[in-house]
Amino acid sequence: MKILVGIKRVVDYNVRIRILPDGSGVDTDGVKMSINPFDEIALEEALRIKEAGNAEEVVVVSIGSDACQQQLRTGLAMGADRAIQVQVDGPVQPLTAARALLKVVEKEQPGLVILGKQAIDDDNNQTGQMLSALWGRPQATFASKVELAGETATVTREVDSGLEVIEVDLPAVITTDLRLNEPRFVKLPDIMKAKRKPLDTLTMDELGVSAENDIQVGHHAPPPQRQRGIMVEDAQQLVDALKERGLL
Amino acid sequence: MNKPALLAGLRRVVGEDFVRTDEDSLAHFGRDTCDLFEPAPSAVVFPDSTQQVRDLVLLANDQALALVPSGGRTGLSGGATATRGEIVVSMERMNAVIGSNPGDRTIECQAGVITAQVHAQAESMGLFYPVDFAASGSSHIGGNVATNAGGVRVIRYGMTRNWVAGLQVVTGAGEILELGKGLVKDNTGYDLRHLMTGSEGTLGIITGATMRLASAPGDAAVMVLGAEQMELLLPVLERFGSAVTVNAFEFFSEQALQQVIEKHRLQRPFETPAPVYALIEFEQANDGDVDAAMNAFEQCVADSLLVDGVISQSSSQAHALWRLREDISATLAHRQPYKNDLSVRVSAVPQFLAGVEAFIEQNYSGFEVLCYGHIGDGNVHLNILRPHGMGLEAFKKTCASISEGLFEMVQRFGGSVSAEHGVGLLKKDSLHYSRSAHELELMRSIKRAFDPAGVLNPGKIFD
Ligand SMILES: Cc1cc2nc3c(=O)[nH]c(=O)nc-3n(C[C@H](O)[C@H](O)[C@H](O)COP(=O)(O)OP(=O)(O)OC[C@H]3O[C@@H](n4cnc5c(N)ncnc54)[C@H](O)[C@@H]3O)c2cc1C
Numbered sequence: 001m002k003i004l005v006g007i008k009r010v011v012d013y014n015v016r017i018r019i020l021p022d023g024s025g026v027d028t029d030g031v032k033m034s035i036n037p038f039d040e041i042a043l044e045e046a047l048r049i050k051e052a053g054n055a056e057e058v059v060v061v062s063i064g065s066d067a068c069q070q071q072l073r074t075g076l077a078m079g080a081d082r083a084i085q086v087q088v089d090g091p092v093q094p095l096t097a098a099r100a101l102l103k104v105v106e107k108e109q110p111g112l113v114i115l116g117k118q119a120i121d122d123d124n125n126q127t128g129q130m131l132s133a134l135w136g137r138p139q140a141t142f143a144s145k146v147e148l149a150g151e152t153a154t155v156t157r158e159v160d161s162g163l164e165v166i167e168v169d170l171p172a173v174i175t176t177d178l179r180l181n182e183p184r185f186v187k188l189p190d191i192m193k194a195k196r197k198p199l200d201t202l203t204m205d206e207l208g209v210s211a212e213n214d215i216q217v218g219h220h221a222p223p224p225q226r227q228r229g230i231m232v233e234d235a236q237q238l239v240d241a242l243k244e245r246g247l248l
Numbered sequence: 249m250n251k252p253a254l255l256a257g258l259r260r261v262v263g264e265d266f267v268r269t270d271e272d273s274l275a276h277f278g279r280d281t282c283d284l285f286e287p288a289p290s291a292v293v294f295p296d297s298t299q300q301v302r303d304l305v306l307l308a309n310d311q312a313l314a315l316v317p318s319g320g321r322t323g324l325s326g327g328a329t330a331t332r333g334e335i336v337v338s339m340e341r342m343n344a345v346i347g348s349n350p351g352d353r354t355i356e357c358q359a360g361v362i363t364a365q366v367h368a369q370a371e372s373m374g375l376f377y378p379v380d381f382a383a384s385g386s387s388h389i390g391g392n393v394a395t396n397a398g399g400v401r402v403i404r405y406g407m408t409r410n411w412v413a414g415l416q417v418v419t420g421a422g423e424i425l426e427l428g429k430g431l432v433k434d435n436t437g438y439d440l441r442h443l444m445t446g447s448e449g450t451l452g453i454i455t456g457a458t459m460r461l462a463s464a465p466g467d468a469a470v471m472v473l474g475a476e477q478m479e480l481l482l483p484v485l486e487r488f489g490s491a492v493t494v495n496a497f498e499f500f501s502e503q504a505l506q507q508v509i510e511k512h513r514l515q516r517p518f519e520t521p522a523p524v525y526a527l528i529e530f531e532q533a534n535d536g537d538v539d540a541a542m543n544a545f546e547q548c549v550a551d552s553l554l555v556d557g558v559i560s561q562s563s564s565q566a567h568a569l570w571r572l573r574e575d576i577s578a579t580l581a582h583r584q585p586y587k588n589d590l591s592v593r594v595s596a597v598p599q600f601l602a603g604v605e606a607f608i609e610q611n612y613s614g615f616e617v618l619c620y621g622h623i624g625d626g627n628v629h630l631n632i633l634r635p636h637g638m639g640l641e642a643f644k645k646t647c648a649s650i651s652e653g654l655f656e657m658v659q660r661f662g663g664s665v666s667a668e669h670g671v672g673l674l675k676k677d678s679l680h681y682s683r684s685a686h687e688l689e690l691m692r693s694i695k696r697a698f699d700p701a702g703v704l705n706p707g708k709i710f711d
Contacts, residue, residue: 014563032467034562070535074561185517185558185565188471188545 038116319391325672359390420699474522497624
């Protein structure tokens with residue numbers, strides 16, 4: 001079986017985001033970029049499935065500008081066998097990403113696609129679900145445990161009410177939650193080896209997908225500053241303060 | 249003075265609510281993180297101004313009291329431990345950041361400001377306070393100055409001393425001094441600010457500190473590298489040092505790593521077995537830096553200096569790798585390790601480490617000995633763990649006598665028996681291995697000049 005894993009280049013989780021002064025977006029100039037953490041978990045899961053003997057090949061795919069080749073190389077160093085870049089300059093919205101991924105899926109015929117449940121830049125949480133619908137195959141989102149047996153996958157999902165276990169027929173789309181696994185560190189010798197692994201580039205034209213986005217983003221603004229708390233002397237003052245604000 | 253009168257005197261200075269004598273407070277504030285000494289203070293006081301500190305010192309002079317200045321109590325040498333009925337002067341309430349001055353690139357703090365808060369304040373100014381270590385979430389800036397704290401970025405930025413722009417101090421005689429005044433240049437005689445730095449509360453109580461800030465460094469990447477022997481790590485540092493800007497170069501032994509991994513259920517950096525590891529943090533201003541570091545790594549592997557290594561791919565991973573080093577001290581704490589904090593010149597580190605390894609084998613065969621430290625600064629922490637079943641006193645005695653051989657070796661190398669943790673109570677009997685009799689005599693006369701009645705931290709550093 002072949003596993004396809006999506007990898008997105010995003011602003012590093014620990015970077016304090018700055019909005020551009022004109023509100024047109026987030027300042028990414030000189031900002032540290034990393035693999036979307038959920039995608040790193042997706043790749044780790046794929047590698048573990050392969051290491052357990054349940055898959056032969058892991059292919060990482062990223063939709064983005066040439067800069068995302070850096071994250072693909074990291075994926076190769078973690079242990080992926082091949083990488084595919086779908087070249088797009090500028091932002092990619094979920095439906096566009098899902099359409100492009102569908103074309104790659106049709107080409108590669110994977111038995112399993114693992115994506116992050118969302119990318120931490122736009123927090124859309126849509127691409128996996130959209131790909132599943134376009135592809136006409138089952139989806140198992142928010143996975144915290146994945147077990148493969150023959151033609152099916154048993155997936156534990158993290159849902160609002162707790163955990164839900166479902167079984168899906170393969171091929172399927174799985175999206176990862178935080179607790180699925182802890183991604184490995186990248187070994188330095190493997191970074192050398194990754195330089196020799198294949199990285200193919202496809203264009204949206206070649207895939208026959210329009211890179212145009214359906215949603216126009218109007219404006220970006222930072223969240224309002226949190227107000228300082230106030231100290232109250234006793235329970236009565238607390239009750240009064242809450243009442244005053246209509247909270248009680 | 250009898251106890252009620254003493255307490256009444258203290259309360260007059262700091263106020264009714266800020267003198268504590270309950271058992272919990274005495275046990276808690278009576279010692280620092282070195283738990284080899286029994287705390288026995290008479291009271292703990294919490295002044296909230298330089299004036300109150302001064303009044304406490306004057307009271308101490310008047311009534312022949314002994315005061316123990318107390319910061320975040322993360323010290324590792326018993327410097328903030330009160331074993332003889334002293335009054336602990338906790339600086340906890342003097343925790344205000346007084347002001348920041350972007351033009352001077354300084355921030356001015358009361359002594360009780362937590363080190364991590366200085367980091368945060370500097371960051372909010374787009375600048376950087378570089379002294380950092382595993383206890384910076386609890387230690388005070390005043391405590392850092394009093395111990396001249398080092399930490400993990402000394403190799404690039406030096407010790408706390410380099411960043412002290414000005415100090416406000418109450419001397420043992422009760423005089424208030426304004427030292428340095430934030431000036432960059434001031435060659436008007438002896439720089440008393442530097443005498444206060446590292447004085448461990450024996451010359452004056454620091455009530456305020458103006459700290460210099462550095463430009464914020466670029467992104468950093470972290471590698472953990474495995475080697476067959478400790479002494480190979482210095483040539484590794486040389487190769488990386490000429491390839492990239494090194495922010496930190498730390499090391500730890502496999503035994504130390506195992507303790508941290510087991511306790512916190514962390515991920516091993518890699519499976520290849522290695523007896524020692526180096527952690528290197530370097531500035532990653534552009535892709536070229538990572539390539540240069542990769543080349544250095546390849547060279548080291550080709551020269552059989554390293555067996556394997558990993559590199560962080562995100563700041564979360566950098567943080568995860570740092571934990572392997574930074575969590576060691578806290579992980580071992582419950583075993584009450586006997587700590588040696590030794591340093592030699594960086595160029596002497598390989599021979600010194602070879603000597604240390606041989607020494608451990610010969611003298612500590614029955615003990616678990618864990619090594620880690622700031623190897624890039626020539627600084628090695630040797631932690632001897634108490635065997636289960638051995639009493640604390642017997643353990644302390646054995647370690648102290650074994651340490652003598654170690655200190656003789658340090659002396660032969662022209663090294664220090666306390667690289668960054670200070671002398672406090674723990675190392676005062678060993679001071680002569682690093683300082684000449686004449687130096688010690690000069691230190692004593694300096695102490696007398698600042699604190700003629702000997703009210704500040706008596707019995708610390710020397711008797
Ligand atoms: C997990 C861990 C890791 C550590 N790592 C390092 C490290 O890497 N490098 C390093 O250098 N140290 C390290 N330390 C030791 C310790 O954190 C430092 O020595 C720190 O600077 C002590 O600050 P503090 O505020 O806790 O001081 P305390 O422990 O409260 O006091 C230390 C000494 O300073 C005196 N003092 C405190 N405040 C004042 C004041 N306002 N005026 C005058 N004297 C005062 C005390 O009397 C005492 O002698 C570590 C400690 C721990 C627990």
